[in-house]
Amino acid sequence: MASRTAFGALLRARAAARTRAVPSSFATRRRGYATQQSEHSMTVREALNAAMEEEMLRDETVFILGEEVARYNGAYKVTKGLLDKFGEKRVVDTPITEMGFAGLATGAALAGLRPICEFMTWNFAMQAIDQIVNSAGKTYYMSGGNVPCPVVFRGPNGAAAGVAAQHSQDYAAWYGSVPGLKVISPWSAEDCKGLLKAAIRDPNPVVFLENEMMYGVTFPMSQEAMSDNFLLEIGKAKIEREGSDITIVAHSKMVTHSLEAAEELAKEGIKAEVVNLRSIRPLDIDTIKKSVKKTNRLVTVEGGFPGFGVGSEICAQIVESEAFDYLDAPVERVTGADVPTPYAHNLEALAFPDTPLIVKAAKRSLYRAN
Amino acid sequence: MFRISRLPTFAVSHGHLPTSQSPITPKLQFFNSVMEDGKQIPTYRVLDGTGKVIEGAQLPDIDEDFARRIYQNMVKLPIIDTLLYNVQRQGKISFYMTAYGEEAAILGSAAALAADDEILGQYREMGALLWRGFSYDEVMAQCFGNCEDTGTKGKQMPVHFGSRKYHYHTISSPLATQIPQAAGVAYALKRDPSRRGRNCAAVYFGEGAASEGDFHAGMLLASTIPSPTLFIARNNGFAISTPASEQYHGDGIAARGPGYGVQTIRVDGNDVLAVLAAVREARKLCLEEGRGVLVEAMTYRVGHHSTSDDSFAYRPRQEVEDRKRVDNPIARFRLFLESQGWWNAEQEESYKAEVKKEVMQAFKRAENLPRLELQEMFTDVYGGDEPWNIKEQREELKALLKKYGNTWEPWKAELKKYRGEGKELLEA
Structure with missing residues (x-):
């Protein structure tokens, strides 16, 4: 299997960036995904907001806490209007201490409530990682199944735009490695609504990794997804686009680029299958295996660092399984560059995968000349 | 002119800041104490070293049965500790922590709580569980991780107890994480109509744990998002090997309470009646105001930190021997009980013999029980x-x-x- 060096990833990213004028990461702001006619549509932000509102109406024990989630409506307005609807007891502004309010949320969950703990960004949740991993993630097991901890930790994850290294890290791999946690990385508005509702109802601690760049993106919503009982199963991936030539697995914003890449590839007669992971833990490896057995080729795409990442894990699980025998080309991971994210616009653009880079990797896998 | 110069400066009012009640003063003055006279925070005490009530102190409401029950649980602790410490030394369990010297701080506070107040311990509070009825068999089952360990099912280190029945949250090894969690547990209590105003969340921690950010976050949260959280600091003088004198430069843990707008008291942690009275009052305040209250119990860790520690590497054996002799919380309370005619040497001997026998029986039984499935x-x-x-x-x-x-x-x-x-x- 191709286990390209991280530096290689950076070089490939550079090469790709030279080929286009506008970084496609900015395209998501302009483009919606109403590709088919749909009666309903929602932004990711609205979907998250609706999920929380519906679950708060359904269950008295659900409450939200975090920095400026109440009066200010959330740093990214995801909790907009909830204070007015549910009052101060259930939408709680906290002082600025991540370890503190993550600890309060964990304690409240251990005592029978269902808190939704919003981090202004997952980058700041590093201060609270002990509460998430050691307390929330392990107490059910270490209490011999006596004390569940049904808490949802949520907030924007990964790189945004122009906010440098300390605001631009993807934590999917970090939390994805911890038994006891469930980890979700949604992409579309439907993903966000169905999975956040499922996370709130789940008896386990759930890490919910949103993406700031996706908050304002509009998606069509099915009639089913508009229902207040719309739930998506945690641990199940979704095939966003069917294809028979190559499997592209992505999560969060990278699904956007992967779908764009599939569109590009289609112009050359290449049918790419795009798998939206939705969940990081449990990882739906069965869906990926099934797809690989059909296409015989696999490229993984993520916004995180290359080493010990989501792509690394998928690659390892594929080569350990019977799907290995179906591979006609090395698996390739397309990832962020192995450097702390730079601030300067041009450097930042080089540090993350984009659509042309995914196209390149897919073609390489198909032994097509670029 | 003469009259004006005799006026103290503070008598001239310059008003206060528009956003607070802080009076404007022309005097450039620093301060480094929360007490008006600049002295250290006083320590509340009821009994002196010989078990006599000190002048001016009031005995807490306590009858013979209650007093004997507290004493008997204090006596149990070192007996269990000695056995399990040696059992660990024999390699039969991986780890143990004794509570030598802190019996009054633990039992005095536990006895002041309602039986269904939530306890979030640090790790050295087995006495609070014993007070609530945790049996020797349950202690042994947890420490051995055998098939009767229903609280942690062989998935937690020894002495990291947990019991839903006794409202005792599973101990968490990373230091101080229980402190902000207690603010969350108390928040949940406040949200529950059947427990609001009736129960608090009592959280124990050492003076070393109070250096962790979690302590500061927990105090801040219990006061800004008000919840009935009872903070009980066991200031036992040592954080493993670090003496309290190196742990903080200020006036202990109590000095931090007012900084968070938290009602605070410092108490002689080796005086079980002072601890009982202080925690009872703290609990009352906590429930009435629905906010955090802090109790700092001053005590001394006679034992090593844990079985992974040899404290004579950093403190003289003589210091420990002196403290044991001069300020033994169990002896101090026994002298009081004897002065009331509630206990005597004969009862002492027979009770200790009985506990030793029962603890030994529980140990032998636990040792031979199979592990969980x-x-x-x-x-x-x-x-x-x-x-x-x-x-x-x-x-x-x-x-x-x-x-x-x-x-x-x-x-x-x-x-x-x-x-x-x-x-x-x-x-x-």
């Missing part, structure tokens, strides 16, 4: 539907058991230690 390895990682990765690991072990369980000697011998000898896994 082998399948416990995989249970309770997740609530609800089991993810595939857990199922897959169970299947893998099951396949290995099928292949080697009945044929390979080391496995055959190992399986006998588990209740059910792994059969439940094969049948699953």
Whole structure:
């Protein structure tokens, strides 16, 4: 299997960036995904907001806490209007201490409530990682199944735009490695609504990794997804686009680029299958295996660092399984560059995968000349 | 002119800041004490070293039965500690922590709580569980992780107890995480109409743990998002090897309370009646105001930090011997009980003999009980539907058991230690 060096990833990213004028990461702001006619549509932000509102109406024990989630409506307005609807007891502004309010949320969950703990960004949740991993993630097991901890930790994850290294890290791999946690990385508005509702109802601690760049993106919503009982199963991936030539697995914003890449590839007669992971833990490896057995080729795409990442894990699980025998080309991971994210616009653009880079990797896998 | 110069400066009012009640002063003056006179925070005490009530102190409301029950639980602690400390030294359990010297701080506070107040301990508060009725068998089951360990099912280190029945949250090893969690537990109590104003969350921690950010966050949260959280600091003088004098430069933990707008008291932690009275009052305040209250109990850790520590490497043996002799919380309370005619030497001897016998019996029983079922390895990682990765690991072990369980000697011998000898896994 191709286990390209991280530096290689950076070089490939550079090469790709030279080929286009506008970084496609900015395209998501302009483009919606109403590709088919749909009666309903929602932004990711609205979907998250609706999920929380519906679950708060359904269950008295659900409450939200975090920095400026109440009066200010959330740093990214995801909790907009909830204070007015549910009052101060259930939408709680906290002082600025991540370890503190993550600890309060964990304690409240251990005592029978269902808190939704919003981090202004997952980058700041590093201060609270002990509460998430050691307390929330392990107490059910270490209490011999006596004390569940049904808490949802949520907030924007990964790189945004122009906010440098300390605001631009993807934590999917970090939390994805911890038994006891469930980890979700949604992409579309439907993903966000169905999975956040499922996370709130789940008896386990759930890490919910949103993406700031996706908050304002509009998606069509099915009639089913508009229902207040719309739930998506945690641990199940979704095939966003069917294809028979190559499997592209992505999560969060990278699904956007992967779908764009599939569109590009289609112009050359290449049918790419795009798998939206939705969940990081449990990882739906069965869906990926099934797809690989059909296409015989696999490229993984993520916004995180290359080493010990989501792509690394998928690659390892594929080569350990019977799907290995179906591979006609090395698996390739397309990832962020192995450097702390730079601030300067041009450097930042080089540090993350984009659509042309995914196209390149897919073609390489198909032994097509670029 | 003369008259004006005689006026103290503060008598001239310059008003206060528009956003607070802080008076404007022309005097450039620093301060480094929360007491008006600049002195250290006083320590509340009821009994002197000989068990007599000090002048001006009031005895807390306490009858003979209650007093004897507190004393008896204090006596139990070092007996259990000595046995399990030695059991650890023999390699039969991996770890142990004694509570020598802190019996009054633990039992005095536990006795001041309602039986269904939530306790979030640090690790050295087994006495609070004993007070609530935790049996010797339950202590042993947890420390050995045997099949009767219903509280932690062999998944937690020794003395990291947990009991739903006794409202005792499972101990968490990373220091101080229980402190902000207590603010969350108390928040949940406040949200529950059947427990609001009736129960508090009592959280124990050492003066060392109070250096962790979690302590500061917990105090801040219990006051800004008001919740009935009772903070009980056991200032036992040492954070493993670091003496309290190196742990902080200020006036202990109590000085921090007012900084967070938290009602605070410092108490002689080796005087069980002072601890009882202070925590009772603290609990009352906590429930009435629905906010955090802080009690700093001044005590001395006579034992080593844990079985992983040898404290004579950093403190003279003589210092410990002196403290044991001069300020022994158990002896101090016994002298009081004797002065009331509630206890005597004969009862002392027979009670200790009885406890020793029962503890020994519980230990021998626990040692010979099988471990929990082998399948416990995989249970309770997740609530609800089991993810595939857990199922897959169970299947893998099951396949290995099928292949080697009945044929390979080391496995055959190992399986006998588990209740059910792994059969439940094969049948699953």
